[in-house]
Amino acid sequence: MIIVLARAATGVSATIDHEPAIVVADLPAFVVEHERSTPRWVWDDTRSWYPQLLAARVRVDRCFDLRLCHAILRNSQLTAESALATAAPGPWDAPAEAPRSVRPERAGTLFDLADDREPVHSPGAVAEFRLQQSAVAASAEPGRIGRLLAAESAGALIASEMQFAGLPWRADAHDAILSSLLGPRPRDGERPAALQAVLDDVRTLLEAPDLNPDSPEALLRALGRVGLQVKSTRSWELRELDHPAIAPLLEYKKLARLLAANGWHWLDTWVVDGRFRPDYVPGGVITGRWATSGGGALQLPKQVRGAVIADPGCKLVVADASQLEPRILAAMAGDRAMVAAGSAGDLYAGIVASGAVATRDQAKVGMLSAMYGGTTGEGGRLLPGLARAYPQAIGMVEDAARAGERGEVVSTRLGRSSPPGRDVGYVEGATADEVNRTRSRSRAWGRFTRNFIVQGSAAEWALCWMASVRRRLRDLDESRWLTDGPHLVFFLHDEIVVHCPEPEVERVVAEVRAAAVEAGQLLFGAIPAQFPVTVAVVDNYGQAK
DNA sequence: TGGGCTTGCGCC
DNA sequence: AAAGGGCGCAAGCCCA
Numbered sequence: 155m156i157i158v159l160a161r162a163a164t165g166v167s168a169t170i171d172h173e174p175a176i177v178v179a180d181l182p183a184f185v186v187e188h189e190r191s192t193p194r195w196v197w198d199d200t201r202s203w204y205p206q207l208l209a210a211r212v213r214v215d216r217c218f219d220l221r222l223c224h225a226i227l228r229n230s231q232l233t234a235e236s237a238l239a240t241a242a243p244g245p246w247d248a249p250a251e252a253p254r255s256v257r258p259e260r261a262g263t264l265f266d267l268a269d270d271r272e273p274v275h276s277p278g279a280v281a282e283f284r285l286q287q288s289a290v291a292a293s294a295e296p297g298r299i300g301r302l303l304a305a306e307s308a309g310a311l312i313a314s315e316m317q318f319a320g321l322p323w324r325a326d327a328h329d330a331i332l333s334s335l336l337g338p339r340p341r342d343g344e345r346p347a348a349l350q351a352v353l354d355d356v357r358t359l360l361e362a363p364d365l366n367p368d369s370p371e372a373l374l375r376a377l378g379r380v381g382l383q384v385k386s387t388r389s390w391e392l393r394e395l396d397h398p399a400i401a402p403l404l405e406y407k408k409l410a411r412l413l414a415a416n417g418w419h420w421l422d423t424w425v426v427d428g429r430f431r432p433d434y435v436p437g438g439v440i441t442g443r444w445a446t447s448g449g450g451a452l453q454l455p456k457q458v459r460g461a462v463i464a465d466p467g468c469k470l471v472v473a474d475a476s477q478l479e480p481r482i483l484a485a486m487a488g489d490r491a492m493v494a495a496g497s498a499g500d501l502y503a504g505i506v507a508s509g510a511v512a513t514r515d516q517a518k519v520g521m522l523s524a525m526y527g528g529t530t531g532e533g534g535r536l537l538p539g540l541a542r543a544y545p546q547a548i549g550m551v552e553d554a555a556r557a558g559e560r561g562e563v564v565s566t567r568l569g570r571s572s573p574p575g576r577d578v579g580y581v582e583g584a585t586a587d588e589v590n591r592t593r594s595r596s597r598a599w600g601r602f603t604r605n606f607i608v609q610g611s612a613a614e615w616a617l618c619w620m621a622s623v624r625r626r627l628r629d630l631d632e633s634r635w636l637t638d639g640p641h642l643v644f645f646l647h648d649e650i651v652v653h654c655p656e657p658e659v660e661r662v663v664a665e666v667r668a669a670a671v672e673a674g675q676l677l678f679g680a681i682p683a684q685f686p687v688t689v690a691v692v693d694n695y696g697q698a699k
Numbered sequence: 700t701g702g703g704c705t706t707g708c709g710c711c
Numbered sequence: 712a713a714a715g716g717g718c719g720c721a722a723g724c725c726c727a
Contacts, residue, residue: 369723370706388707411708414721439717443711450719453710479711526715533715597714605716609711647711647717 155193156218159203160279169280182210194218196283199250200310200436208318211635213628219310220282221250222437223303227289232299232569236289246282250435295569301676302568305614306437308621312642313434313444315624319636320429321451321462321643322470322653327694328421328461335457336409339418349409352402359399367406415450416458424449430462434645441610442570442617443647452646460696462644462651469659471640472690472698473666474649475619477501480521480547482612485674485683486567489546493683510543511536524551525608527601551604558603559596566610567677575599611677615685616648618676622669623650630661644695651695663689 158169159178166178170188178184185195185207196218197203207214224246227233234240286303293299329339337347345353357365362376370387377384382395389407392400424430430449438445446452464470475481480501484492495504502517511517516532520540523533524547541548554564561575578596581588620642627640637653640662644651654662670687690698 366723368721371723386706407707411721415709415719441717443717445718447719450709450721453708453719455709457709523715526717528715530714594714601714601716609717612711649711 155188155191156196156283157188157193158196158280158283160198175280182207182212185212185214189214192216196220196279198279198282200307200314201250204311204314205318208314208636213315213636214311215625215628216304217307217311218283218286218303219307219436220279220286221246222306222310223286224282225437226302226306226570227286227299229571229573230293230299230569231563231565231571232293232295233289236285236292238285238289245278293569298567299569301618302566302570302614305568305617305621305676306442308624309436309444309617312620312624312645313436315636316642316645317431317434319641319643319653320431321651322465322468323425323428323430324461324463325421325425325428327463328425328458329418331458331460332412332417332421336413336417346409346413349406349413352406352409355402356399356406359397359402367403368410373403412455412457415453416455420449439613440573441606442566442613443609444613444645451644456696458696459698460694462695464653464693467656469654469656469691469693470643470695470698471652471654471659471662471666472649472692472695473652473663473687474646475616475670476686476688478615478648478685479525479608479612481683481685482567482615482677483525483547483551483608484544485678485681486607486611487546487550488681489544489550492544492547493681495544497682497684499686505540505543508543510539524548525605527555527597527604551608554607555600555604557600558606559600561596561599562603564603564607566607566614568611568614570610570614572603572606572610575603612648615673615677616645618673619669619685620645620650622672622676623652623666626665626669627652627662630658630665659691663691 156171160167164177166181167175168178168184169175189212192215194216195214197220199221200217200219204214224238227236227238228247230239290296290300290303333339336349340346353367356367357363360376360380362379365376366372373387374384380397380399382397384391384395389404392404424432430451432446432449432451434451435445435447444452462470477496480492481496484496491508492505495501495508498504502514502521505511505517505521506514511520516536519533520536522528524537524540528534537548557564558572558575559578561578563571563574565571578592578599581592584592624642627642631639640652640654640658642650643653650666652662652666666689667687670685674683674685692698
């Protein structure tokens with residue numbers, strides 16, 4: 155059963171299968187009533203529908219997010235001939251509506267049904283859905299692209315649910331971490347004591363009593379005055395210098411970064427009632443990875459993860475997919491040797507065992523180089539050996555790079571395509587300088603497309619994994635409300651965190667592992683690629699490495 | 700004062 | 712000669 159929901163001037167309308175649209179007076183009640191037959195709910199944008207349902211304690215099983223799916227179908231090589239992809243850009247190509255509210259200071263109204271803004275008009279949802287269905291049906295690979303749309307939409311549901319549930323965050327623990335590193339919380343505008351102390355050392359040792367260490371320009375000048383020539387003030391560059399001021403300067407940078415990015419101000423802004431609720435943006439990255447907006451949720455430094463503490467009686471099940479990207483590449487390329495190298499557990503150890511490289515570290519550096527397009531240093535030197543041992547895998551990323559350099563489009567396993575390359579082609583009558591710049595752009599785009607197929611396919615695997623985890627957790631006890639049982643609370647590209655009542659930990663760990671197997675099958679079918687998952691059951695996120 | 704740019708760094 | 716992908720965020724800086 156398909157139910158298309160749309161907002162119109164008259165209110166919410168619902169189109170059940172191909173029946174005439176009906177007006178919905180009480181949306182949560184309507185959804186509850188029909189959810190029993192597990193329809194696929196079709197709507198323009200999950201973020202403009204689902205938070206209100208969750209606030210009313212209503213979950214849905216499956217949805218179809220028209221805006222996210224439109225973006226995929228518009229670009230995919232698999233649907234390039236479709237009416238959808240060949241039509242002129244329209245309202246479905248517009249960027250997402252800003253979420254109703256994400257700032258936690260408005261948390262009181264976050265899920266408030268009485269939003270005073272005008273309801274968003276969502277015209278033509280039924281027509282758009284039909285257009286999308288026919289684009290999928292006419293595709294050369296309807297199974298793949300259809301799976302991608304389902305996974306993307308499931309991701310949208312999960313994003314709303316994770317924001318609703320929030321990541322357990324103990325402000326007192328966070329404050330203790332900050333105090334131990336920086337000193338007690340200072341008054342506004344003052345530097346914490348420990349930060350001020352290392353700054354005093356830096357200023358003394360550089361003989362620059364008024365130095366503003368946060369100004370790269372001023373810092374560069376001060377370093378120059380004591381004979382330290384550097385091109386930038388990046389930590390990795392400063393680390394090479396031999397001068398007594400360098401150690402405290404590096405310490406200052408580290409502490410100042412913590413204070414600015416995840417200090418007390420961040421805590422005040424983003425943690426409300428013991429939960430951190432970032433605004434997840436599914437499909438926010440060109441490769442299909444999620445982005446977040448506000449709070450820097452995907453960059454939570456390891457330093458503060460100790461403040462992510464499970465509620466009493468609960469544990470955090472932290473699971474990450476080991477060496478996901480090289481495994482994805484091996485499976486995608488059908489590289490039996492590399493798949494075999496990963497089958498015993500540690501892929502990099504398997505690569506060493508095959509004799510392609512000498513050490514585990516070389517295997518890692520070499521593979522990263524292959525997937526990112528690095529050519530310098532050790533990574534570049536290791537490539538020929540890897541290419542001999544794994545011609546399909548290395549050949550696949552090389553082909554993707556060459557295609558990108560020519561301005562061609564590349565696609566992920568399930569059919570998300572890269573944007574067309576711009577300004578990478580030879581121009582008649584260009585000067586030598588222009589030719590060089592064009593070549594440089596072309597190479598850069600090749601590095602992008604090289605990485606795109608791997609990063610994007612890994613993102614698809616992660617979506618399938620997470621969707622499977624979600625379904626399995628719900629199936630443990632369907633009568634329970636989302637946050638009363640084990641539920642997803644965090645997602646970080648290849649890692650998930652489940653907030654889990656202690657008695658259910660063992661079962662949840664098993665489901666998380668089983669979901670990883672299922673994700674591998676969804677993407678690669680019979681190819682016997684392994685996607686092992688490393689699981690840590692902890693009280694706080696800082697304990698998971 | 701506010702917008703847009705650069706720099707630097709956190710995560711994968 | 713040099714050549715590592717994708718992000719978000721805060722602070723400094725410059726300019727209108």
